[in-house]
Amino acid sequence: MLKRLLLVRGSELVMFALLAIIPLFVQSGYALGLLTLLAIYGILLIGLDVTVGYLGQVNLAQAAFLGIGAYAAGIGVTRYGIGIFTAVLVAAAICTLLGALLALPALRLDGPQFALATLSFTALTTIVLNELEPLTMGAQGLSLSRPPLLGRTLTSRDFYWLCMGFLALVWMGMRNLLSSQWGRAFEALRDSPIATDAMGVGAYRHKVAGFALGSALGGVAGALYAFNFQYLQPHAFVYELTVILLLGVVLGGRKSLWGAFVGASLVALLPNLLSSKTLFQAFSAAGFAMALFAGVRGLSQKSLKPFQAISPIVATATLLVGSMVVKNTEDWRKAIFALMLFSVVVGLPEGLMGFATGFLARLFRVDPPPLPPPAPLDEVLPSRPADGEVLLEIRDLKRWFGGVKAVDGVTLRVRSGHIHGLIGPNGSGKSTVVNVVSGLYTPTEGTMLLRGEPLPIGSLFRAARAGVARTFQNLQLFTGMTALENVMVALRGVYRVPLPLVLLGFGRGEERRAQAEALALLAFVGLEGQARAPAKDLTYGAQRFLEMARALARRPEVLILDEPAAGLAHPDVVKQVEIIRRIRQRGITVVLIEHHMDVVTELCDVVTALDGGKMIAEGTPAEVKRHPKVIEAYLGSEAPGDADTHPLAPEPAGG
Amino acid sequence: MPESIIAQMAVSGALMGLVYALIAYGFQLTFATSKSLNFGQGELVMVSAFFSLTLLTLGLPYLLVVPAGLLFGAAVGMAVERTGVRLALEQRSEGWILLTIIIGLFLFSFAENIWGRDDRPFPTPIPSTPFHVFGVDVTPLEISVLVGVLAVMGMIELFKRQTLLGKAVEAVAADRDAAELMGISATRTVVLSYALSGGVAALAGILVSPITTVGPTMASALVLKAFSVAVVAGLESGFGVVVIGLFLGALESLASFYLGSGWREAPGLILLILALAVRPTGVFGKAVIRKV
Numbered sequence: 001m002l003k004r005l006l007l008v009r010g011s012e013l014v015m016f017a018l019l020a021i022i023p024l025f026v027q028s029g030y031a032l033g034l035l036t037l038l039a040i041y042g043i044l045l046i047g048l049d050v051t052v053g054y055l056g057q058v059n060l061a062q063a064a065f066l067g068i069g070a071y072a073a074g075i076g077v078t079r080y081g082i083g084i085f086t087a088v089l090v091a092a093a094i095c096t097l098l099g100a101l102l103a104l105p106a107l108r109l110d111g112p113q114f115a116l117a118t119l120s121f122t123a124l125t126t127i128v129l130n131e132l133e134p135l136t137m138g139a140q141g142l143s144l145s146r147p148p149l150l151g152r153t154l155t156s157r158d159f160y161w162l163c164m165g166f167l168a169l170v171w172m173g174m175r176n177l178l179s180s181q182w183g184r185a186f187e188a189l190r191d192s193p194i195a196t197d198a199m200g201v202g203a204y205r206h207k208v209a210g211f212a213l214g215s216a217l218g219g220v221a222g223a224l225y226a227f228n229f230q231y232l233q234p235h236a237f238v239y240e241l242t243v244i245l246l247l248g249v250v251l252g253g254r255k256s257l258w259g260a261f262v263g264a265s266l267v268a269l270l271p272n273l274l275s276s277k278t279l280f281q282a283f284s285a286a287g288f289a290m291a292l293f294a295g296v297r298g299l300s301q302k303s304l305k306p307f308q309a310i311s312p313i314v315a316t317a318t319l320l321v322g323s324m325v326v327k328n329t330e331d332w333r334k335a336i337f338a339l340m341l342f343s344v345v346v347g348l349p350e351g352l353m354g355f356a357t358g359f360l361a362r363l364f365r366v367d368p369p370p371l372p373p374p375a376p377l378d379e380v381l382p383s384r385p386a387d388g389e390v391l392l393e394i395r396d397l398k399r400w401f402g403g404v405k406a407v408d409g410v411t412l413r414v415r416s417g418h419i420h421g422l423i424g425p426n427g428s429g430k431s432t433v434v435n436v437v438s439g440l441y442t443p444t445e446g447t448m449l450l451r452g453e454p455l456p457i458g459s460l461f462r463a464a465r466a467g468v469a470r471t472f473q474n475l476q477l478f479t480g481m482t483a484l485e486n487v488m489v490a491l492r493g494v495y496r497v498p499l500p501l502v503l504l505g506f507g508r509g510e511e512r513r514a515q516a517e518a519l520a521l522l523a524f525v526g527l528e529g530q531a532r533a534p535a536k537d538l539t540y541g542a543q544r545f546l547e548m549a550r551a552l553a554r555r556p557e558v559l560i561l562d563e564p565a566a567g568l569a570h571p572d573v574v575k576q577v578e579i580i581r582r583i584r585q586r587g588i589t590v591v592l593i594e595h596h597m598d599v600v601t602e603l604c605d606v607v608t609a610l611d612g613g614k615m616i617a618e619g620t621p622a623e624v625k626r627h628p629k630v631i632e633a634y635l636g637s638e639a640p641g642d643a644d645t646h647p648l649a650p651e652p653a654g655g
Numbered sequence: 656m657p658e659s660i661i662a663q664m665a666v667s668g669a670l671m672g673l674v675y676a677l678i679a680y681g682f683q684l685t686f687a688t689s690k691s692l693n694f695g696q697g698e699l700v701m702v703s704a705f706f707s708l709t710l711l712t713l714g715l716p717y718l719l720v721v722p723a724g725l726l727f728g729a730a731v732g733m734a735v736e737r738t739g740v741r742l743a744l745e746q747r748s749e750g751w752i753l754l755t756i757i758i759g760l761f762l763f764s765f766a767e768n769i770w771g772r773d774d775r776p777f778p779t780p781i782p783s784t785p786f787h788v789f790g791v792d793v794t795p796l797e798i799s800v801l802v803g804v805l806a807v808m809g810m811i812e813l814f815k816r817q818t819l820l821g822k823a824v825e826a827v828a829a830d831r832d833a834a835e836l837m838g839i840s841a842t843r844t845v846v847l848s849y850a851l852s853g854g855v856a857a858l859a860g861i862l863v864s865p866i867t868t869v870g871p872t873m874a875s876a877l878v879l880k881a882f883s884v885a886v887v888a889g890l891e892s893g894f895g896v897v898v899i900g901l902f903l904g905a906l907e908s909l910a911s912f913y914l915g916s917g918w919r920e921a922p923g924l925i926l927l928i929l930a931l932a933v934r935p936t937g938v939f940g941k942a943v944i945r946k947v
Binding site: 058104111115120239243250333338345346 | 686691692738745750752763765767768879882917918924925935
């Protein structure tokens with residue numbers, strides 16, 4: 001514990017202490033200017049890392065937010081005479097707002113469309129800054145002077161301390177935020193947006209919030225940038241800067257505050273690197289040596305694909321040869337960025353800090369902080385009275401896909417405390433029914449009521465909030481997170497501390513409680529020993545159990561299990577049946593889709609059989625199995641009458 | 656405001672819009688097979704134009720320069736696929752966005768240093784003296800854009816429908832895994848689509864150069880608008896990009912007339928963001944059904 005505190009927090013403290021005392025020894029205004037820029041870029045890149053690292057989206061708008069923040073501060077100071085802190089706040093507020101406005105449409109789609117929307121935003125920003133001459137002075141530029149702080153004129157040394165102070169604040173706030181439920185939500189939505197919604201966390205709103213937050217930091221950096229240079233021109237905030245900022249984040253290492261800091265140092269120092277030819281040659285030679293070493297090692301150990309090993313060597317060799325041949329390296333600036341960035345993206349996708357952290361972790365073996373004892377199960381999953389009343393009611397539900405009537409008029413009554421089975425051959429509409437109930441699909445027609453209240457339609461997120469939890473036929477775990485974190489993301493009713501307090505570090509108490517409750521749920525499904533294991537390393541059976549624990553963390557009224565035994569080996573099927581039985585004992589109502597007829601017979605109070613999108617039979621398992629229409633649906637009309645003595649074969653994929 | 660001037664602006668704008676449509680069509684070709692596109696396509700347009708200009712100044716006839724330029728563009732497209740896209744697709748990551756941006760940056764710097772930073776005229780045998788049709792002036796140059804764009808798009812659509820290779824492209828676009836099981840190499844199909852896309856982009860460069868001149872930044876605005884057209888139309892419909900391209904070209908021509916030339920690029924950018932807000936799959940795109 002002490003070791004951890006010393007190494008992790010200690011290194012941060014030492015760094016900031018060093019940065020704070022540097023100006024006492026360094027008198028050169030040039031060096032101080034570079035360090036100030038480092039602090040500003042640090043804030044900017046920490047903001048960019050939220051989208052690029054945590055949300056996993058290529059964001060090409062950060063340079064625009066730097067510009068907007070800078071102009072907001074510049075215009076505020078020159079026109080309205082506001083002070084430094086007000087200017088920073090105004091810049092952050094404007095960028096948050098614009099960030100949210102951009103993110104609302106842009107984040108509806110992932111990947112290329114998002115990148116394109118942010119690219120357009122950057123281009124649009126440059127146009128507006130250029131053309132709104134009455135406000136921004138257009139291409140001729142906006143001059144401003146740094147306003148005094150508390151009646152005192154800031155020297156460049158004071159201003160440096162101010163910027164470092166902001167960086168330290170941002171650093172602390174982000175660390176608190178990212179180690180809270182917010183950070184987990186970001187990671188979760190990158191792994192599986194659908195499951196994030198289905199766990200009531202809300203992928204879309206977290207994405208928008210994350211993007212707005214990153215943009216706000218861009219605004220803060222922009223305001224400081226304006227006070228640093230005291231002269232602004234629109235063309236300083238163009239596409240090229242965006243690419244350099246991306247270089248910083250990727251080279252430094254994504255999802256890491258240290259990575260953003262390393263990247264910022266690189267971005268701040270790049271122009272100097274290029275201005276001295278010897279320095280640049282030494283740098284290229286070092287890069288080439290690294291690429292060669294890593295490439296040869298990766299090839300001989302077969303840990304890298306040939307392309308991954310060879311192309312960084314070629315790129316860095318080009319850089320080295322270029323540094324010898326080319327007269328003016330400044331002219332080739334962009335090509336040099338391109339070659340560096342290419343080598344890093346292909347050869348070192350984790351970035352410098354990603355590489356270094358792995359190395360340091362092996363060297364020092366810092367143990368994670370110990371987990372609290374599991375919370376009592378009765379607190380986590382209080383027993384509900386099972387009154388047998390109708391809990392979930394579906395009336396005449398229809399869902400058509402074009403001409404395909406996947407569900408064509410299904411009526412169901414699920415009683416509280418029951419396990420309600422849903423069976424039918426592949427393509428009979430079972431999965432579509434639960435996908436409509438859980439909000440993945442909007443019903444074409446029909447009513448759905450939960451305890452007599454209409455269930456929200458067409459939104460996984462709102463259905464989850466209303467009390468419906470589900471598992472998935474094709475597992476939708478958050479594979480990059482540990483088993484414990486998977487459950488913690490979904491916990492309902494634990495996270496109450498508002499965002500500002502979380503940023504200040506007041507979220508730790510509820511974090512411990514969340515861990516205790518999640519541990520209790522892991523114990524409930526028999527995974528307490530694997531809390532720290534990454535979800536992707538669990539056995540297939542354990543992954544199925546983990547999905548159950550995660551769904552239970554919602555403390556649902558209705559739990560929908562979509563083929564929970566599919567693909568499980570026999571011992572795991574037995575365990576799974578046991579878990580479902582214990583879930584019923586807690587009074588949770590279960591809707592169970594299953595192909596294993598023995599599982600259905602053993603567990604279900606009522607079974608509904610579907611075929612061709614319509615209900616064909618309903619009753620106790622024994623009644624339904626004998627029902628002629630069910631036998632016909634499974635076996636054809638010439639079926640022998642002894643179908644109930646043979647469990648129906650499990651099928652690989654449901655309809 | 657006389658209507659004839661508005662009509663004139665709209666028509667010449669719309670004809671420029673066809674160039675955006677052509678580049679956007681190139682995006683669709685690669686997006687169909689690989690769900691990826693070249694973010695450095697503008698630079699590809701630009702280096703192809705410079706390459707063709709070099710051939711012209713060396714004395715090659717225009718009719719030979721055009722196919723040579725197309726081949727060059729196709730080759731660059733294949734190079735982009737090999738260095739920037741294939742690895743990311745194998746890892747099923749979106750690294751190709753960053754990598755194609757990087758390659759574009761490299762090409763830009765390369766062109767800047769090899770061919771210079773100045774804009775240069777692109778001599779062409781096609782005359783630019785306007786003639787009068789239906790009350791508006793049209794130049795043969797603009798007609799060459801119209802003919803070139805529609806001809807090459809028509810040829811590629813025919814190729815996709817009528818030839819075995821083209822059907823392989825369609826098969827991979829419809830279902831990559833199923834196509835692979837039927838013995839079609841998806842990788843080769845993706846290479847082919849990048850080659851076609853590069854050729855199409857090169858043609859756009861050659862067609863537009865006589866009108867805009869050739870320089871390192873000639874395509875940066877062009878490609879932004881091609882992105883807009885592709886997103887607004889949806890990344891599936893070839894017919895859609897033509898319609899949206901014509902519309903956007905006319906719109907921005909009018910915008911620059913009424914608001915000032917600095918605002919010329921704005922409508923496309925706003926349209927793109929609006930399209931994402933209102934109809935994320937594009938005006939002519941199909942809605943995607945999420946599956947679990």
